[in-house]
Amino acid sequence: MKYDFAAIEPKWQKKWLEEKTYHCENHSDKPKFYGLVEFPYPSGQGLHVGHARPYTAMDVVARKKRMDGYNVLFPMGYDAFGLPTENYAIKNHIHPAKVTHDNIENFTKQLQMLGYSFDWDRVINTTDPEYYKWTQWIFLQLFKKGLAYKTTMPVNWCTSCKCVLANEEVVDGVCERCGAPVVRKEKSQWMLKITEYAQRLIDDLDDLDFIERVKTQQKNWIGRSTGAEVDFGTTEGDKLRVFTTRPDTLFGATYMVIAPEHPFVAKWAEKLSNLDEVNAYVQEAARKSDFERSELTADKEKTGVELKGVRGVNPVTGREIPIFISDYVLVTYGTGAIMAVPAHDTRDWAFAKKFGLPIIEVVKGGDVEREAFTLKDDTGVMVNSGFLDGLTVKEAIPVITKWLTEQGIGEEKVNYKLRDWVFSRQRYWGEPIPMIYCEKCGWVPMDEHDLPLLLPDVESYEPTDTGESPLSKMTDWVSTTCPRCGASAKRETDTMPQWAGSSWYFLRYMDPHNRESLASREAMDYWAPVDWYNGGMEHTTLHLLYSRFWYKFLYDLGVVPTKEPYRKRTSHGMILGEGGEKMSKSRGNVVNPNDVIAEYGADTMRLYIMFIGDFEKAAAWSANAVKGCKRFLDRVWNLSDMAEDSMEYSAANESALHKAIKKVSNDIEAMKFNTAIAALMALVNDFYQNGLTRGDLGALLMMLSPFAPHMVEELWENLGYAGKFGGMACQQPWPAYDESKTVAAEVNMAVQVGGKLRSTVTVPMDSEQDAVVAAALADAKVAKFTDGMDIVKVILVKNKLVNLIVKPRV
Structure with missing residues (x-):
């Protein structure tokens, strides 16, 4: 009988759905296993092989766990708010809700066509009001605890999409989605204070079964560093505070650099003799993303402009030093100002060489005229450093830190590269932020009982020329009353970013139809934490950090039972096109799973996608x-x-x-x-x-x-x-x-005579030397070379080979 996959596969898919074969209950006498894959963004292109690799892998794991006797939660849902759908809707004049509905329908069909064992009764959709009601609820709790706030800050602004972009959405100065130029501009934004959790996000990694490169990426993104904050004086009387991990090198600070956006640039404008040059550089820097500006490459040209008319003052030497602006310093990182020690920092050295600035060695051990060197060895000895001379680096750091504290010009400080999370989007297709602005009361949270705040149905969802959300034009929706004083007030018209719904979705799977809470405590007590979470390496920094942050916050509220959401995290490699190139429409090498299934069947697709190579590595x-x-x-x-x-x-x-x-x-x-x-x-x-x-x-x-x-x-x-x-x-x-039957009873061993292979013999596993030699001498091929010979030495490699060293018998 022929293997007719075209008839077999739909038959079983239908049967699994009708019989709810993979349905799981929230309570069972079996041990529980919660296997999670990152839910997809339901794009118009549908499922691609990049989705199929992790989904098939986790499906294999989930299926085996069921056979191992576990009660398995293996869910699926859709991360459906976001800019791609909105842009498609604008281009094709189709409402985003309609686009989302159709895309989800197509994705569901494809997922079922591949035979995945999801519990289809637990499907979630982040655009469902019954889901985003709880996203809004979490935001309100963040606001009430002081972890959500509004501030004006420089942002990446796409000149075409007319919205704020995250740093990773800007590539080479243009929007990664539409290719239009991106500029920096000041906007009022909602922020989430993830920095309050920075240390816990580092410390709690130690207890998790994450692959090491994931832990490393998390720690690097948070970027903890220990050092000191130091006040440098200026000739204008203002103080410039800098953060440094090496306060011992203060005597070698020969210039300062501040961010082009630093408020002192505008404050000192009338004092600057080269104001036009400074302004031009500030505008140029505004066209670059934070990522471009902070990216360190060996051949990257160092640029900057001296602020001529104002000088800094080194607090330990009292000497005046020049102040520059340069785009590699970010106003959002640290204090927005740095001290430069060119003798001991490669970037500072290159900058000093370009602008002809002094280079003073303060840690003995290098050729400062040839190249910069950074001494991380605690045994380096201080020179040209006044009262620090002769001390090792390890000894000098606490001495200088204590001195700065006593002088009232510095203090020990822990700093993080992690910035607070920009949580506003000036777009339509996102969760409305449940906040109301009252002229008398300021920002006031909506009453929780009034949630969800529904996204209004609009005819026009195109971005406004002013950069405000399309919701700002919905005057009837915007106008409301203050929940606190009853006066006329206005709703917030920004919406949440796509990251919002994906920061807690794994909790909703535990109890997806609950109308009283995001999930019942009983369900979370049973399922939390996720036992195994697999996803792409591209999501092991921001998504993982954001979701861990939200979960820890909910833990602090007493909502969830564990301090971490995921016990184990693994990641997969990309699938490349034939020949090893990245799949893209322009190359014409994109593989459509539908085509593979139509020609070979879903099981062949599944088998191949798992056989293609090492799961953690890219494969062609x-x-x-x-x-x-x-x-x-x-x-x-x-x-x-x-x-x-x-x-x-x-x-x-x-x-x-x-x-x-x-x-x-x-x-x-x-x-x-x-x-x-x-x-x-x-x-x-x-x-x-x-x-x-x-x-x-x-x-x-x-x-x-x-x-x-x-x-x-x-x-x-x-x-x-x-x-x-x-x-x-x-x-x-x-x-x-x-186990005893996994070990062979017999083994084939190579027989060498004088180091040359002469035959093989079969002997019992782990045979001793005498038995192996006897079997070898009994072999006719070996006997040709041993007859009339004395064996002077036997070399035995157990279960592999025996080498007989012989000489003619006298």
Whole structure:
């Protein structure tokens, strides 16, 4: 009988949906397992192979966990607010709600077509008012606790999209979405004080099962550094406070640099003799993103302008030093001002060389005229440093810090690179921010009982020329009364960023239909934390930080039961096009899962996507390898005609079966899916060579079930296993292995005579030397070279080879 995937796969997909095969309850006597994949943005392009890799991987894990006896929560939903949908809606004159509905419908169809074992009763959609009601509720709690505030700040502004962009959305000075120029401008923005949680976000990583590169990225993004804040005087009487991790090098500070946006630039304008040059540089810097400005590369040109007319004063030497503006200093990082020690910092050295500034060595040990060097060794000795001379760096840091404190011009300080989270978007398609502005009371939160604040239905959702949200034109919606004093007031017209809904979605899966809370405490007590979260490396900084921050805040409120949301986090590599290039429409190498499924079936797609290579690394698509996976499934299908009618393991395959069960079990847990499949392929080869029983085939099918569930269920049903064992293959216990049977009873060993290979012999595993030598001498091929010889030495490598060193017998 032919393997007709086109008929088999829809049959089982329909059956799984109708019977709710993968439904899970919030209470069970079984141990729980919560496996999570990042929910997709439902774009018009639909599902792509980049989605299929992590989804299939976690589906394999979830399916095996069910067979291992776990109550498995494996959910799916849609991160559906955001700019791409709004831009598409504007371009095509279709309401974003309609675009979102159609895209979700298409995504759902594709996900079900791949046979994923999601609990479809728990689907969430961030644009559903019953969902974003609780996103708004969390925002209100943040505001009430002083962690949400509004301030004016410089932002990245896309001149075409007419909205604020995050730093990572700006590439080479243009919007990554539309390619239009991005400028810096001042805007009033809602901010979330994630910096209050910076240290906890670092410390609590130690207890988590995250891969090391994820932990490293989190720590680097937060960027904790210990040092001192120091006040430098100026000739205008103002004080410039700087943060430095190396206060011991203060005697080597020969100039200062402040951010082009620093308020002192405007304050000192009348004192500057080169104001036109300064203003031109400020405007140029405004056209660059923070990321471009702070990116450090060896060949990056150092630019800046001296503020001629104002000088700084080094607080330890009393000497006047020049002050520059340069775009590599950000007003949003630290104090917006730095001291420059060019003898001991590569960037400062290059800047000093370009502008002809003094370079003073203060830590002995380098050629300051040739290149800058940064001494991190605590044993470096201070020179040219007054009362610090002769001290090691380790000794000097506390001495200078104490001195600064006593003089009232500095203090010890811990600094973080992490900035507060910009939480406003001047767009339509996002969660309305539930705040009201009253001229008398200021910003007042909505009453929680009035949530959700619904996004109004508008005819025009195009951005305004002023940069305000399209909601600002909805005067009837904007006009309201103050909840505190009853006076006329206005609603906030900015909306939340897409990050909002994705910062807590994993909690809603635990209890998705709850109308009284974001999820019941009972459900969260049972499911939290997520046991295994897999997602892309591109989301291991911001998304992971933001969601950990929200969860920790909810923990502080007593809403959630654990201090961290995810116990384990893994990440996957990209799938590249044929030849190893990134997939893109322009290259014409994008692989559409629908096309692969139509030609080869979903199980072939699933199997190949797991066989493609090391899960954590990028891998190139290969059409030939896809065909190879289809041939493997054909071979499995044809085994049913060969199997003997016995439910016992055959003697010929018993050891191979136990080895395969152990290998596949361990490899799925380790996300080594490619080697797990290779083990199954080797087992099938053994079956074709040795023959097989129905017992052998049943074990193979259960191991193959997580990878190719449709074909396995069809064979399971056709061969009568469903009636014999009760239920589907995916509902059976995972096959067990006997450790003793995974070790071969015998082993083939190479036999060398005088270091040259002469034959091989089969001996019992772990045989002692005498037994191996006896077996070797009994071999006719070996005897040709040992007859008439004395063995003077034996070299034995257990279970691998024996080398007989001989000489002629006298």
